Amino acid sequence: MGGIILAGAIALLVIIFMASGLKIVRQSETIIIERLGKYNRTLQSGINIIIPIFDQTRDIVWRYVKEDFNGQKVVMFKNKARIDLRETVYDFPKQNVITKDNVGVQINALLYFQIMDPVKSIYEIENLPDAIEKLTQTTLRNVIGELELDQTLTSRDTINTKLRGILDDATNKWGVKVNRVELQDINPPQDIIAAMEKQMRAERDRRAAILEAEGMKRASILEAEGIKESEINKAEGEKQSKILRAEGEAQARIKKAIAEAEAIQRITEAISQEGGDPANYLIAVRYIDTLKEMVSGKDNKVIYLPYEATGVLSSIGGIKEMLTAGVK
16 A cells, blocks of 8 residues: 555656646747756747756846836836747836936836847846846936937937937847837926927917018019009000000091192192182182181280282182182
């Protein structure tokens, strides 16, 4: 009976020993194995066999953030045997940073990193998460210290890229690759925020005044152009009207002159046929017209010189004879 119990105990120990020698590693995780305190190998995903007692897992320090009863975030560090190879994000709390122009701002950042070499992450640094956090904080202070407040507020992409490059180079020896760094909030002091709001309000008022002045200027220009075009069109219309009126008067005078020429020619022919002098006739007609103007009493400055009365009377007599002959 005692032999059976002893055999059962030995069999149980063998089963426990064999079970402790089996390590199942999940996907995207790994375990560091030390044999007698010295690095032996890195377990891959799946089933792995180790030698109990001689082979031991090496723990890594990991960072956790939890909320307490007051809703405040509390950072905790714990040891764990399994190393997570996935991309990890660290949310760093707000910290005071001084810019180049001596303005204190509060900045919190997000860091995305991934363990590429688990051996280095354990043996090259004692506390990897704490080292990454402290390195990020000091690097952030150095980068922000080279920029003024306005540059800090408007150059987030530049700051993120610069931080990522510096952190990636520094953490390379720890087997870590920094993929991204994102600045979440940049909070200047309240008096600086109030001054910035006043500045932005003044800038908006200035832009509104400029836009209003530009609109009034444009309206004045358009109004002046409209008046100019109207005056031009009016002048062109008056010009065309005068031209047409002048052309009409010229044509009327030409026709009148042609008619008078034809009349004088006919009168001349008629007087010549009767043996009279056409010149005397024309002078007599002009003399009679002038007498009409003198008799009418119009105020004019024309000085009239008398012509030989006998010549005029003879011309009038010739006109009478010509008219009498015409009647016959």
